[in-house]
Amino acid sequence: MGQTTKNWWRNGAIYQIYPRSFMDGNGDGVGDLPGITGKLEYLSNLGVDAVWLSPIFPSPMADFGYDVADYTDIHPMFGTLDDFDALVAKARSLGLKVLLDYVPNHTSDEHEWFVESRASRGDPKREWYIWRDAKDDGSPPNNWESYFGGPAWEWDEATGQYYLHLFDKKQPDLNWRNPEVREAMYDAMRFWFDRGVDGLRIDVLWLLVKDEEFRDNPVNEEWKDGDFLPSRQSRVYSEDRPETMEIVREMRSVAEEYEESRVLVGEIYLTLERLMAYYGGETLDGVQLPFNFGLVLLENWDAKSVRSLVDEYEAALPGDGAWPNWVLGNHDMPRIASRVGEEKERLAAMLLLTLRGTPTMYYGDEIGMKNVEVPPHLAHDPQGKVHKSYGRDPFRTPMQWNAEKNAGFSNAEPWLPVAGDHQKVNVEARESDPSSTLSLYKKLLGFRRVSTALGLGAYSSLDGMPDECFAYLREHKGEKLLVVLNFSGEEVSAPLPEGGWRVEVSTRLDREEKASGVVEMRPYEGVVMSEG
Ligand code: NOJ
Numbered sequence: 001m002g003q004t005t006k007n008w009w010r011n012g013a014i015y016q017i018y019p020r021s022f023m024d025g026n027g028d029g030v031g032d033l034p035g036i037t038g039k040l041e042y043l044s045n046l047g048v049d050a051v052w053l054s055p056i057f058p059s060p061m062a063d064f065g066y067d068v069a070d071y072t073d074i075h076p077m078f079g080t081l082d083d084f085d086a087l088v089a090k091a092r093s094l095g096l097k098v099l100l101d102y103v104p105n106h107t108s109d110e111h112e113w114f115v116e117s118r119a120s121r122g123d124p125k126r127e128w129y130i131w132r133d134a135k136d137d138g139s140p141p142n143n144w145e146s147y148f149g150g151p152a153w154e155w156d157e158a159t160g161q162y163y164l165h166l167f168d169k170k171q172p173d174l175n176w177r178n179p180e181v182r183e184a185m186y187d188a189m190r191f192w193f194d195r196g197v198d199g200l201r202i203d204v205l206w207l208l209v210k211d212e213e214f215r216d217n218p219v220n221e222e223w224k225d226g227d228f229l230p231s232r233q234s235r236v237y238s239e240d241r242p243e244t245m246e247i248v249r250e251m252r253s254v255a256e257e258y259e260e261s262r263v264l265v266g267e268i269y270l271t272l273e274r275l276m277a278y279y280g281g282e283t284l285d286g287v288q289l290p291f292n293f294g295l296v297l298l299e300n301w302d303a304k305s306v307r308s309l310v311d312e313y314e315a316a317l318p319g320d321g322a323w324p325n326w327v328l329g330n331h332d333m334p335r336i337a338s339r340v341g342e343e344k345e346r347l348a349a350m351l352l353l354t355l356r357g358t359p360t361m362y363y364g365d366e367i368g369m370k371n372v373e374v375p376p377h378l379a380h381d382p383q384g385k386v387h388k389s390y391g392r393d394p395f396r397t398p399m400q401w402n403a404e405k406n407a408g409f410s411n412a413e414p415w416l417p418v419a420g421d422h423q424k425v426n427v428e429a430r431e432s433d434p435s436s437t438l439s440l441y442k443k444l445l446g447f448r449r450v451s452t453a454l455g456l457g458a459y460s461s462l463d464g465m466p467d468e469c470f471a472y473l474r475e476h477k478g479e480k481l482l483v484v485l486n487f488s489g490e491e492v493s494a495p496l497p498e499g500g501w502r503v504e505v506s507t508r509l510d511r512e513e514k515a516s517g518v519v520e521m522r523p524y525e526g527v528v529m530s531e532g
Helices: 033-038 040-046 081-093 112-117 179-194 244-256 272-277 303-316 336-354 382-386 427-431 437-450 452-456
Strands: 014-017 050-053 097-102 153-156 161-164 199-202 263-266 325-327 358-362 458-461 469-476 479-486 492-495 501-506 518-521 526-531
Touching (some): 040 081, 244 263, 272 303, 303 479, 336 358, 518 526
Parallel strands (some): 014 050, 014 358, 325 358
Antiparallel strands (some): 479 526, 492 518
16 A cells, blocks of 8 residues: 555554563663564564554553653663664564554643643743632542542642542643643644654543533532442543544645654544534544544444444445544453453454444454453552552463463563463464464455455345344445355355355355355354355
């Protein structure tokens, strides 16, 4: 695919790398940029089009890089700006795009802006963050809760005010109502775009603006014991405020300053209707890809539930060209192989890579990595320290490259434990097995490259299928593909639309044959068929 293709991200597959855990190049137990650069060939052979790196900027690592202390440099633990340039150059030579993580809602409390802001009430940077007086009884200005637990307000003794932090207290929220903040943050975007970065994944995009009057959030009546603690409140005043769209549009204009496409991928956890707003309405001048976490949050992986999810999402897309996207996992959510189990893992892969829209893969999912139990004394995640059952370390463990010590990730003790199954589940073993999950991912990604129907074609789900199956057509200018997914442990005969069909890919990678009238589906099998 040419580098100048304007909408490369439509039929391109994105691969998320969690840099701390991908490959350790300097033997300190933590992944780094040279480590990633050395593995880019693996990714280009896999058949993805872009890599997205979770934060690599200077940071005290209170939230593992999502607490940024400088938006325009690299954390020495990951390398240098030269290492970054080398990574981009290598990616270019392999035809890969590079996306970075952009964390606009908050900085680290060690960012010089915040250091200045907290120095005194009169400091020119005071209004760059959100400072409020205590209530008369000394308690926080309102009832807002942090995602990581406890109040979202931290008392600053020296200046006698509270500051807002929707995450850790070491992550103070920026004041996006302040034009100076906006300009500085847009310059940070330009810094990376000028360096050749092809896009940004924008952290918690829907949280940027807060209620001007700082009203209390109402209680969420649906919350029950055991649910994620911060959802005890309906966050109507601390999230998704109407003014947010103005900022989203401004960010898009920054991206549009560049001739070659710079894609913005927004992290947004909202209802379908509200998610769609982030495309920017009919004019589509918001982010190109508001992350669709439908499959990440789906509880029932049966044919009916998956079909409703896909059909509802497709029907909700605004305007004429809002482009869909799909995700199975990320560094905040349990791994797909653990959520749906080994039987359905391959169905999930086929779904991700054959639905209409840009797929984003999470490192290690292609080899079937599972959640790894991390004993409390080795745990790191600040969220897990408060919400014991919501710790995210288990899905951030080192990539499993081979059967050797530390799975070939590092010569030193890795920062998080390596999975106990790494002797079987690793890239080397999976690469030499033509029927492995990795081989399936490769086959599907390869097929997407050559099939315009898969990459860009229209989607329509098919009626008249047995209850166990979800089936859909993908069509583009005369090329027609049919995908049938059997979500049950039973053998099922699925009726085929008229004409002759041919199995191009089975999730079991063991058949390519003609069929007409019906296709016999084995338990938990998925097939992609072409017409003719
Ligand atoms: C969302 C990120 O994905 C998550 O890892 C992080 O903790 C929060 N935003 C805060 O930046």
